[in-house]
Amino acid sequence: MNYEIDKLDKQILTMLMQDVTRPYTDIAKELSVSGGTIHVRMKKLNELGVVKGSQLLVNPTAVGYDICAFIGVFLEKGSEYKEAVAQMRQIPEIVELHYTTGSYSMFAKIICRDTQHLRETLNEKMQTIPGVQRTETFISLEESINRQVAII
16 A cells, blocks of 8 residues: 555544544544544554554553563573464463563563562463573563654
């Protein structure tokens, strides 16, 4: 597809990133275009993969998950990556997983109820995956910044 994201697309995306529940009609009014224009643009941005859906964000602490940790994962061999990822997809506490350069083969973000839950997730789930040589854990004390990429 030959579609170039223009200023209007960027304005629409910026407004929806601030409040995904904002009605298209409100956005259209503010940008002086029709509601249909917003709808068509968003459909096109979805088809192109620029927009990857929408989601409801739950505050983990509000539902009893008080520990956020980052886990550096060392694999025995790089060839074990795909299978390790398949196994880690089955661990609900892992909310992000990245294939990385540097010291770690992978870097995971996990959310747990408490330190006991964190220990169980590490010892009984992550470290038992074939190919995982060892892990290194960093507990987050506070999330200072959490934002989307700025569309300029």
